[in-house]
Amino acid sequence: MENREDAVRGVKALMFDFYGTVVDMQRGLTEAIAPYLAAKGYTANPPSRVVTWWRRTHFENSMIDALLHREHTPYREIGRQAVHYTLDRAGIEHTDEEVRGLVSQIERLKPFPDVVDALSDIKAHGLDLVILSNGDVDMLASGVPYSGTEHLWDRVISVAEAKSFKPHADTYRTGARLMELEPEQVLFVANHAFDCVGAKAAGMKTAFIDRRKRPFGNSTYPPDLVVEDLAHLAQMVMRGRAGSGLTADR
Template identity: 70%
Template structure:
């Protein structure tokens, strides 16, 4: 079971490439595009975590994205319209996969593994973004946390996903590039694999990942030799 944004698809790189021409049209040169994307993503992350902690009515990912982009542009002093914000948020449906992903997932599929997505994205965003990534045919099921009414890492999301695919939590290896997602999955009773693309410390000894790999290719190679982690 895989996280999608940032694990399967390169969110930082793809959004940076999308934002660059927009900032050029605005004549904005104070900060590089990648820095604004980092502000955007951090704000989005913080707001989604607040939403999960409140655990009230689930706020759609797209709405949180709108608020995050609007805040980021205002922080940068860039005049903008609501339509421009919506267009930038929609770039999340057009993210490129990491170079190693398609081949690695194909090898996992050929090894006989069931492959699932559990993403914080809205269902309609995943319906567009998964085919764009070139991985649509590889998944046995694509799940949005909207089905659990809470963003990851709330334990309800992982328990709901396990129930939807008819597996016990202990039968699932959850794969993510984000430590918080691995921690959430592990605390919910799943096993976890940390894809350490950014070469950063995991930072949590209580819910440590069961395996750490540098990329999906390394994970696929590991799973070729054993399904037990």
């Protein structure tokens, strides 16, 4: 792993995953589904476990879609497929309208507590902040303002512009191109190892947010930084910028 000066040297933008890195997806969806499960009389598993099934199925289906690299399936549709499967697995009778209502909760997620202050500190040091998300354009247009972080971003990019879900290489290359940057000028930030691996393989520098205290698990494309949360990331970036003689004026 590089030291912190090397990790930010030449970087002009920090590009963030949104769901699970900026906003707390597990907690938000658990709070959303809990009353639904209670109304259905479902007690076989806690709401958090049902959400884990939901998210894992969504992830698997989006990876299949990316590997096929044919016509891009919208994130919302992948979500509906995942929720239908999850409720079927749990033996819960449900309607299409109920599924649509649960999936819509993805647009109503709050950020982790450290996010707003950390992003504000990083932005004050002259770096552009960008979202590169698997979410659909319209979902991000609702979800980013709801998170209260809208004012911090220089650009919000949906992978729909690359027509493939992360970690397909086209997504990261498209993100860099839209920012008029080379991949090596971007530090990609994610709470998910697969996202960091994809970005690193595409030529970006990467920062792994190890909120869950788990091994990264890939020695071929290791992250350039491993931090506890975004507050820790902000400290590392600011120290690295100072050590490189860079200021807010770039």
